[in-house]
Amino acid sequence: MAEKSGLFFPVDPGPSAKIGGMVGTNCSGTNAVRYGTMKDWVINLTVVLADGTIIKTKRRPRKTSAGYNLNSLFVGSEGTLGLVTEITLKLAVVPQEQSVAVVTFPSIRDAASAAAGVMRAGVQVAAMEIMDEVQMKVVNLSGSTAPRKWKELPTLFFKFSGTKASVKDNIQMVGAIAKKHKGGDFEFAKDAQEQKMLWSARKESLWSMLSMRKEGNEVWSTDVAVPFSRLADIIEISKKEMDDLGLFASILGHIGDGNFHESILYDSRVKGEKEKVERCVKNMVNRALEMEGTCTVRTSFSLILLLSTNTSRANMELESAKRKPFSKKSVPIPSA
Numbered sequence: 001m002a003e004k005s006g007l008f009f010p011v012d013p014g015p016s017a018k019i020g021g022m023v024g025t026n027c028s029g030t031n032a033v034r035y036g037t038m039k040d041w042v043i044n045l046t047v048v049l050a051d052g053t054i055i056k057t058k059r060r061p062r063k064t065s066a067g068y069n070l071n072s073l074f075v076g077s078e079g080t081l082g083l084v085t086e087i088t089l090k091l092a093v094v095p096q097e098q099s100v101a102v103v104t105f106p107s108i109r110d111a112a113s114a115a116a117g118v119m120r121a122g123v124q125v126a127a128m129e130i131m132d133e134v135q136m137k138v139v140n141l142s143g144s145t146a147p148r149k150w151k152e153l154p155t156l157f158f159k160f161s162g163t164k165a166s167v168k169d170n171i172q173m174v175g176a177i178a179k180k181h182k183g184g185d186f187e188f189a190k191d192a193q194e195q196k197m198l199w200s201a202r203k204e205s206l207w208s209m210l211s212m213r214k215e216g217n218e219v220w221s222t223d224v225a226v227p228f229s230r231l232a233d234i235i236e237i238s239k240k241e242m243d244d245l246g247l248f249a250s251i252l253g254h255i256g257d258g259n260f261h262e263s264i265l266y267d268s269r270v271k272g273e274k275e276k277v278e279r280c281v282k283n284m285v286n287r288a289l290e291m292e293g294t295c296t297v298r299t300s301f302s303l304i305l306l307l308s309t310n311t312s313r314a315n316m317e318l319e320s321a322k323r324k325p326f327s328k329k330s331v332p333i334p335s336a
Helices: 019-025 070-074 108-120 133-142 164-180 192-203 205-210 228-244 273-290 301-306 313-326
Strands: 042-048 054-056 083-089 097-104 127-131 155-162 217-221 248-253 259-267
Touching (some): 097 164, 108 164, 108 228, 133 205, 155 164, 155 192, 205 248, 217 273, 228 273, 259 273
Antiparallel strands (some): 042 083, 097 155, 127 155, 248 259
């Protein structure tokens, strides 16, 4: 309905996401590299506090310096500070021109380095996603994009949007950067149908991996983010560790944000296999923290408070103190 008026809601999480949960977790998605996360699209919230007090976090002006930024306080708090009952959102203007392109690389490091190069060059891509050769093979095996078959190589997926002139310029700049990092030929969508087809591998990636499960199999999905300067390093090291342990794992993610996921398929019935996965995940999290990254960009708020390695003791105490004014002994707000 919004698109008929030339507007759309740009936050693009998984297909099962709901607005309330998106606010609670400050979710993001494939469009975050251009449009930001949920906090950037919330005008205001109506919140019921533990004692029954009803507040509105903000009025409607584009900018204000009156009082604390309550939107940022409640967005991402996952109900630990109050219950959100009403949400007012912003919409974005539908771009004049849109295009989708994919390009393959000989190695995951080359792909990650190209992605970092695009961001450092200041190119305004609408989305930039990565999938490694294992994930591309999984998509082919699942048949979820049939009859399309993909090259089973590390691949970057791009969305471009803006004016016709800016899209053309951005495509040329990205093409030059990809070539510098050993990228293959760009494949561009000629129309809306081809755009959907080219993007389909990325949209079907998680479901493709889940379809590989057999009896007793589980999929463990990680979610770390690091500064761009360390992106290629952590992806390459984490991927090698999984391969050395003989685990079936694929890389995919929102590489435009320095954020990637490793989806690990394992058999919970095989002795020691889950422990190997847990060890690899712990190593990946520690690696991300050492690189001044984060162990998650959207996992449970309460869980993160328990991960003391992700923040200082002083930070944890501040988080705990921040919740106290919103809690009453008779109606406690959930805490970590």
